[in-house]
Amino acid sequence: MVAGVFNGGALVLEWELSEKLFVETSFCLVLDWISCLFSMSVLYISGCVCVFSGFYLSHDKFLEKFFVLLKLFVVSMVVLVLFPSYLGLMVGWDGLGVISFLLVIYYLSSCSLSSGMITVLSNRVGDVCFILAISLMSSSLSFGMWGESFVSGFVLGIFLMMGSMTKSAQVPFSAWLPEAMSAPTPVSSLVHSSTLVTAGVYVLIRFSAYLSEFEMYMLSISSMVTMLLAGSSACMESDLKKVVALSTLSQVGMMMFAISLGANVIAFFHLLVHAFFKALMFMCMGGVIYYSGSCQDSRFLGGVWNKLPFTSCLFLFSNFSLMGFPFFSGFYSKELIVGAALSLNVGLMAVVLFFMCLAFTISYSFRTLNLVMQDMSVFSLKFYSMENGYYLSSLLLMMNGAISTSLIMQSILKEFSTVSFVNPSVFYSVLLLLVMFFFNLVLLFNCLSKKSFMSLTKNFLKSMWFLSIISGNFISSKLLMMISSYIVYVEMGWIRAFIGSKVINSISMVFRNKIWEMNMNFFGVILFVFLSVFLILKVF
Amino acid sequence: MSCVLMLSVSCILWGLGMNEVGWLIMVCAVALLVVMMDCPFNFYILKSEWLGVDEMSVLMVLLCLLVSMMSLVSSTKEVKNGFVVLMSGWSVVEMVMFICLGSVLFFSVCSWMDFFFFFEFSLVPTFFLILKWGYQPERLQAAVFMLLYTVGSSLPLLMSLVYFWSYVKSDNMLLSKMVGGWKDFNMNWPWLIMSLSFLVKLPVYGAHAWLPKAHVEAPLSGSMLLAGVLLKFGGYGLIRLMWFSEVTNSTIVLFVLVFSLWGGVLSSGVCSCQSDLKSLIAYSSIGHMALSLSVLLSFYSVGKMACVCVLYSHGICSPILFSLAANSYEFCQSRSIMLSKGISRIFPVISGVWFFFCILNMGFPPSLNFFSEVYSVGGLLSLQWLLGLMGGLMCLMTGAYCLILYSLVNHGVVSSMVFKPGLNLSYRYLVSSVFGGVLLLGGTLCLDMFFV
Numbered sequence: 001m002v003a004g005v006f007n008g009g010a011l012v013l014e015w016e017l018s019e020k021l022f023v024e025t026s027f028c029l030v031l032d033w034i035s036c037l038f039s040m041s042v043l044y045i046s047g048c049v050c051v052f053s054g055f056y057l058s059h060d061k062f063l064e065k066f067f068v069l070l071k072l073f074v075v076s077m078v079v080l081v082l083f084p085s086y087l088g089l090m091v092g093w094d095g096l097g098v099i100s101f102l103l104v105i106y107y108l109s110s111c112s113l114s115s116g117m118i119t120v121l122s123n124r125v126g127d128v129c130f131i132l133a134i135s136l137m138s139s140s141l142s143f144g145m146w147g148e149s150f151v152s153g154f155v156l157g158i159f160l161m162m163g164s165m166t167k168s169a170q171v172p173f174s175a176w177l178p179e180a181m182s183a184p185t186p187v188s189s190l191v192h193s194s195t196l197v198t199a200g201v202y203v204l205i206r207f208s209a210y211l212s213e214f215e216m217y218m219l220s221i222s223s224m225v226t227m228l229l230a231g232s233s234a235c236m237e238s239d240l241k242k243v244v245a246l247s248t249l250s251q252v253g254m255m256m257f258a259i260s261l262g263a264n265v266i267a268f269f270h271l272l273v274h275a276f277f278k279a280l281m282f283m284c285m286g287g288v289i290y291y292s293g294s295c296q297d298s299r300f301l302g303g304v305w306n307k308l309p310f311t312s313c314l315f316l317f318s319n320f321s322l323m324g325f326p327f328f329s330g331f332y333s334k335e336l337i338v339g340a341a342l343s344l345n346v347g348l349m350a351v352v353l354f355f356m357c358l359a360f361t362i363s364y365s366f367r368t369l370n371l372v373m374q375d376m377s378v379f380s381l382k383f384y385s386m387e388n389g390y391y392l393s394s395l396l397l398m399m400n401g402a403i404s405t406s407l408i409m410q411s412i413l414k415e416f417s418t419v420s421f422v423n424p425s426v427f428y429s430v431l432l433l434l435v436m437f438f439f440n441l442v443l444l445f446n447c448l449s450k451k452s453f454m455s456l457t458k459n460f461l462k463s464m465w466f467l468s469i470i471s472g473n474f475i476s477s478k479l480l481m482m483i484s485s486y487i488v489y490v491e492m493g494w495i496r497a498f499i500g501s502k503v504i505n506s507i508s509m510v511f512r513n514k515i516w517e518m519n520m521n522f523f524g525v526i527l528f529v530f531l532s533v534f535l536i537l538k539v540f
Numbered sequence: 541m542s543c544v545l546m547l548s549v550s551c552i553l554w555g556l557g558m559n560e561v562g563w564l565i566m567v568c569a570v571a572l573l574v575v576m577m578d579c580p581f582n583f584y585i586l587k588s589e590w591l592g593v594d595e596m597s598v599l600m601v602l603l604c605l606l607v608s609m610m611s612l613v614s615s616t617k618e619v620k621n622g623f624v625v626l627m628s629g630w631s632v633v634e635m636v637m638f639i640c641l642g643s644v645l646f647f648s649v650c651s652w653m654d655f656f657f658f659f660e661f662s663l664v665p666t667f668f669l670i671l672k673w674g675y676q677p678e679r680l681q682a683a684v685f686m687l688l689y690t691v692g693s694s695l696p697l698l699m700s701l702v703y704f705w706s707y708v709k710s711d712n713m714l715l716s717k718m719v720g721g722w723k724d725f726n727m728n729w730p731w732l733i734m735s736l737s738f739l740v741k742l743p744v745y746g747a748h749a750w751l752p753k754a755h756v757e758a759p760l761s762g763s764m765l766l767a768g769v770l771l772k773f774g775g776y777g778l779i780r781l782m783w784f785s786e787v788t789n790s791t792i793v794l795f796v797l798v799f800s801l802w803g804g805v806l807s808s809g810v811c812s813c814q815s816d817l818k819s820l821i822a823y824s825s826i827g828h829m830a831l832s833l834s835v836l837l838s839f840y841s842v843g844k845m846a847c848v849c850v851l852y853s854h855g856i857c858s859p860i861l862f863s864l865a866a867n868s869y870e871f872c873q874s875r876s877i878m879l880s881k882g883i884s885r886i887f888p889v890i891s892g893v894w895f896f897f898c899i900l901n902m903g904f905p906p907s908l909n910f911f912s913e914v915y916s917v918g919g920l921l922s923l924q925w926l927l928g929l930m931g932g933l934m935c936l937m938t939g940a941y942c943l944i945l946y947s948l949v950n951h952g953v954v955s956s957m958v959f960k961p962g963l964n965l966s967y968r969y970l971v972s973s974v975f976g977g978v979l980l981l982g983g984t985l986c987l988d989m990f991f992v
Contacts, residue, residue, distance in 0.1 A: 017984065018991055026905075065888060090914075091905040098899050101943065105951060108884065113951050117943070124939040128932045135928060137917030138842075483809045491810055496749050509686065539706055 017087075027088040029451030034268060037080045037409075041272050045279050046074045048397045052283050053186035055390035055465045056290055066106065068192065073099045077195045084206045086134050093130060093167070096199055097123030099190050104183040115179040122176040125199075126166030133159035157215040160207055168252050174464065175471035177249055183239040185286030188241060193248050193282055194275030200270055201255045205264045218258035224353045226253035229465055231360025235367060236461040240298045241289070243368055244281055247322060250357060251278070254337060257354065262341040270333035271404045277321040277329055280398040282315045284315040287391055288372065298371040305373040312373055314395060317402040319365045324358070326507065331404040334358075342422045348430075355434050438539050478536070554857040584650075585903035592650025592713060596848055599990065600647040600776055601904035603855045607768035610972040611761040614863045619693075632673075636761050638665035643769045647776060648806035652701050652711040655780070656694075659737075659773060665688060666770065670754060676722035682753040689750045694737035701729070717784045728792045732760065735778055739796070742774025742829045755822040756875075760866040764859035765817065765826050774850045775832060779844060780985070789839050797837040801920070801930050804830025804919020812944050814947055817865040817875045820945055824938070826902065828854045831934060832926070835916040843919040845991040852990055853980060855910060857901050860976045862935060864894055867969045871953055882954040891950045893973050900980055902942035908990060913938075 010032030015024045050070060058064055074098060080092025081199050097120055105116035136156045169177040180192055204211070206221075211219070230250035237243050258267035288304055288311065290297055299303050305312045321330035463469050517524070554986055563913050582592045615632055649655050663686070670683040705711045708719055740747040751771075783788075808827040814820040832850035835843045865875065867890065872880035884891040903913040913935060913992035922929025 062888070087905070090910070094899075094903075094905050094910075098904065102895065105947070108882075108952060110952065113947055116945070120943055121936075121940060124936055127939065128936045131914055131917055131935055132921060132928060133934050134914055135921040138915075138922075139917045248626075339714055480813060483813045487813055496744070496753075532825070539702070 005449065018290065025087060027083055028085045028086065029082055029088075030083065030084050034205070035081050035084070037272065039141075040267075041275055042074065042081065042195055043276060045398075046070070046190055047187050048058050048283075048394050049190040049279065051390050051397070052189065052286065052394035053184070055388045055394065056186050056286055057184060058390075060386075066184075069102055069106075070186075073103065073191065075197070078221065080199055085136060089203065090127075090134070093199065093203075094127055096167075096196055097127060099423055100180070100187075100196055103191060105185045106184055106187065107182065109182075112182040114174075114472070115182040117476075119176045119180045121164050122169075122173050122471075124524065125130055125173070126163040129163035129166070131161045133163065154214055157211045158218075160210055161204070161215045161219055164200035164204045165222065165256075166196050167198070167203075168256065169226075170200075170222050170256060171229060172471070174226060174229065174249060174466065175468040178237075178242045178245045178464065179472070180470065181239070181245050183294065185241070185282060185289060188245070189279045189286065192245060193278035197248060197252050198255075198271050198275065199254060201267060203443050204219045204256070204259050205268055208259065208264055216260045216262070219256055219423065220350060223256035223260060224252045224350060224357075226250070227257070227357035228353060228360075229455050229467070231357050233366065233461050235360065235366040236458055238298050239296050240285055240301070240368065240372070241259055241282075241296050243298075243364060244278070244285055247361070247364065248274075248278055251322070251359060252356070254334075258326060258337050258340060261344050261393035263337070263344070266333070266340055268335045269406070269409065270337060273321075273329055273333045276398065276400075276405045277318045277402045279394075280314060280402050281318040281322070283316065283394060283398060284311045287311045287395075288315075298368075301372055310392075314399060314402060315372065316369065319369055321402050323365050329402055329404060329406045332410055339422060340420060342427060351426075351430055352433065355430060356437075359434065359438065362423070366419045378392050394511075403459075544642060549659040549797060558619075586650055586712075586714055586821045590650065590654065591648045593648070596776070596779065597647045599848065600772060602770065603852055604640055604647065604769050606638055606976075607764060607855060607859055610638055610859055610863070610976065611764035611768070613968050613972045614764065614866070615759070615761040630785045632669070632759065632761055633667045633844070635665045636765060638662075638763050639669070639769070643773075646773060649714050652705070652713060655713075655777075656698060656701055659695065659777065660691065662742070662770065662773070663687060666762065666766065666959070669765075673759055676757070678753070679757045682750070682757040685750040686705070686754045689740050689747060690737070693740040694942055697735075697737040700734045713780065713784045717786065728790050731787055731790070732792050735781055738774040738777040738781065738988070739800075739833075740769055740774070741828050742778070742833060744796070744800045744833060745807060745826065745830060746799070748803075748807070748826050751826060752822040753820045755825075755862075756816060756818050760863060763862045763866075765863060767821070767858040768855045771829055772827060772855055774828070775836070775851045777837065778833070779847070780885060793837050793839075797834045798927070800830045800837075801834040801927060801934070803932060804828075804834070805934045808934055811941035815877055816822070817868070817877060817880065817945075818862065820877075820941070821865060822940065823863050824861075825854065825858055827934065827938060831931065833915050834931075834960055835919040838919050838923045838927075840919050840920075840922065842915055846915035846919055848988050849908060850916060853908040853912050853983070856976045856980055857897060860897050860973050861901065863895065863969050863972060864890070868949060873919060877948045879955055880949060882950070882952045884950040889970065893970060893977075895946055895948055896977060897973065898942045898946040900977070902939045905979045906984040909980065911984065911991075924983075953966050 010030055010256060012028055012030050014026050014028040017027065031255035050067065053063075053066065053070070057066060058075055060066065070421060073096070076092045076095030078092075080096065080370075083089060083092065100123070101116050101120035104119050105112050136159065136419070166173040177192060181188055183191070227250045230246045230253060232245050237246060251270070255267045255270050255274070258270065287308065288301065291308065295301065304315075317328065321328040324331050324334035338354075338358075341351060351528065460466065584592055586592045597816065615636075639662050642658050642665070646655065646658035646662065649658060667683050667687060670686070671679055690720045701711070704716070708716050710716065743751045746767065751766075754766060758766060786791075796817055804827045811820055811823040811827065814823060828850060832847040832854075835850075836847035837843070868880045868883065869875055883894075900907055900909050903910045905911075917928060917931040917935065920931040
């Protein structure tokens with residue numbers, strides 16, 4: 001069977017649930033090379049994360065509960081990967097959203113509750129889109145990924161795309177990913193780097209037959225805006241975990257961009273490679289945070305290069321992978337995406353924005369390296385140590401991910417190596433354009449040193465182009481105020497007090513008084529007896 | 541075959557050391573009933589002069605038995621020694637059994653007059669259950685409201701059933717359908733007036749004021765039975781009315797559909813801002829029932845199936861949520877959300893059960909709630925795209941308030957009311973929760989049984 005899967009075959013097991021509906025409601029388990037590879041990498045990364053959390057949460061009282069939650073999360077992800085029919089997918093999809101809520105609110109404080117709420121409500125919007133997609137699919141013959149949408153047109157693709165966009169935190173649903181960094185670092189390393197945000201990408205890869213031209217277009221626009229947003233915000237962000245989260249956001253945007261070009265296999269390759277080196281990056285970050293007394297703010301950190309050499313070395317390597325430094329792990333997949341972007345039919349604007357995002361990636365990676373490693377003499381560095389066995393072993397297990405994972409994958413699977421022919425004049429002209437643009441930008445920022453402009457730019461970029469404020473605080477406070485005033489006026493006022501008390505009381509009082517009068521009256525009694533006798537005679 | 545099943549189940553239970561006969565009898569009865577489910581779903585069989593059986597009525601009878609079993613298990617506090625409040629010898633248990641009896645008979649009779657009789661009969665023990673065990677004036681108001689709303693709107697139904705009896709010369713349900721139903725009538729406004737009683741019982745949004753009051757004032761078993769069984773009377777009655785009287789789609793029906801769907805969205809929104817735990821769960825009942833009503837009124841066959849599925853899954857999930865709320869009342873002495881908080885650190889298992897049933901309430905696959913919600917939204921979407929979008933909005937708000945409910949009870953610092961000496965928590969709530977959870981999750985495996 002292994003040889004069969006290797007050569008492109010698949011094993012499908014189907015379990016039929018109900019026969020009463022016209023649609024085939026069934027759960028089908030599919031084992032082909034995509035699902036096998038993805039589930040293998042998910043299980044490997046989660047194993048390393050479990051070892052890492054033995055180090056990070058070693059002082060926590062509820063460690064068994066944490067492990068149970070983590071295992072449930074991994075089960076949901078594996079169910080999502082292995083069951084690509086829509087009904088089976090929803091099991092994993094909903095499970096992912098809900099268990100990530102529990103993991104984000106693990107620390108039981110009010111700010112983690114607000115982050116958990118925005119996470120799960122954004123995911124719930126995606127769930128609703130998927131439910132509507134299932135309802136549309138009920139009119140076709142099956143829920144699987146093999147169908148074509150011949151009945152519902154492009155609306156099905158829109159629902160599919162919107163659902164995946166909420167899970168993978170594309171614009172306009174991006175606010176939850178930096179907020180979800182209130183979770184413990186092992187959770188971020190598993191959930192927010194490799195599994196939760198890639199679930200949307202995986203669903204789009206599987207169901208890409210349902211996407212039409214319009215959705216591809218919208219997807220490319222939204223992924224480009226996401227990449228820009230994440231790249232520019234990461235250059236100004238001071239919380240280190242949020243910087244890594246924003247880098248995840250931009251990489252997921254890149255994967256979505258590759259899907260919108262039609263290069264699904266390249267997107268899948270980048271998904272796997274990115275999972276490995278991003279998990280490693282989060283683990284190194286977790287070690288730094290743990291040893292500096294849970295300080296996440298980079299303005300207080302520095303000088304890790306001297307005190308945690310192994311960690312900083314691996315951090316350096318994973319950042320190089322992220323930037324696409326030649327012959328590191330991330331280089332192979334990123335180069336394929338760039339090649340696809342240049343050789344397939346996209347407009348000039350798309351290519352320019354794509355290259356700008358790559359430039360942003362390099363800039364914030366170097367900024368992070370600088371902030372973490374350079375000795376700024378702002379923090380007491382006496383307490384770092386590398387003695388914990390769990391930490392060392394988890395780093396050693398994941399070490400390969402930053403360096404040679406993609407080389408190994410490319411040499412085993414022939415689907416991952418493609419060739420693209422790039423027009424050199426296009427390439428060099430775009431490069432020149434970008435260099436000039438950045439030169440202008442640097443000049444602009446140097447000449448305009450007005451304080452208000454700089455602070456405005458900083459506010460704009462720090463709150464992710466104001467998206468985090470709009471998505472969270474503004475919407476929820478307005479909605480809850482509206483609901484409360486609705487309750488006071490309509491619910492308690494009209495329905496309960498007016499109709500409930502006054503109207504019903506007045507009606508029953510009126511009747512009661514009249515019946516009282518009638519019963520006490522002799523004439524009324526005679527009338528009542530006569531009428532009842534007449535009615536009985538009439539009916540029978 | 542059913543005897544074999546009963547014997548095997550009783551042997552297993554005896555082997556596990558359960559010496560209580562009550563559980564054994566109930567489980568055997570349920571097993572017997574489940575095995576009886578070989579009746580087809582769209583044929584109606586008259587078993588005798590009074591009883592008529594089709595799969596939906598078997599499902600509803602099963603629901604009655606299960607919910608009364610769970611409510612008796614959860615309310616043993618009122619039965620144990622020292623706490624019994626007698627009213628000429630009757631206690632909570634007898635009231636619960638009366639309601640159960642009335643409901644079982646309601647779901648099985650096949651003549652319209654008996655149907656109406658048992659429809660009103662089950663109100664009497666409910667009235668006693670709400671009223672008797674307390675002295676606040678709100679109890680009286682809640683009980684009187686319930687009676688006024690329900691009985692007042694069912695008088696037109698009585699009049700029309702009597703008129704129908706005189707018209708067709710028999711009040712048997714099946715016979716009236718064979719005669720051709722009520723085709724001679726113009727069924728716009730008369731339909732609304734006749735089904736008004738069912739619409740008030742399954743509370744459609746405008747006439748829902750009695751439900752939160754009744755839930756807040758009733759004891760736990762009253763709430764469980766009210767949410768689990770009595771609200772289903774309305775849905776069942778409406779299905780039977782539509783089926784046996786052969787009504788067709790009309791503008792009035794569409795009006796009620798849109799009204800109930802929008803009311804469901806509003807009441808799900810209202811849920812997010814409630815300050816009383818029981819009132820929150822009551823408004824969630826209104827939302828679920830509104831979804832089932834609106835998909836039933838779309839006159840699709842998947843609509844009826846989804847409606848029955850919603851009725852069943854809500855009927856199991858909601859009583860368990862009420863029993864969990866009563867659990868937190870027991871150790872916080874308050875139903876307010878400001879005071880019963882933060883039990884995640886001290887009662888981790890109960891917190892896990894809270895989470896499980898909150899996400900089941902919002903429709904977590906692969907449970908029965910998920911399938912009922914998906915097919916309800918599907919039925920609505922097939923009718924009109926805007927209705928489907930509103931159904932999706934309702935799913936979103938349902939998810940929001942379920943998670944708000946979970947985080948209100950479980951998150952944060954432990955409430956200061958919890959620490960008092962002598963705190964012994966019994967496991968009876970957990971047992972009934974596990975039972976309900978297994979039913980709801982395992983219902984996926986035999987989906988054909990619930991999609992009637």
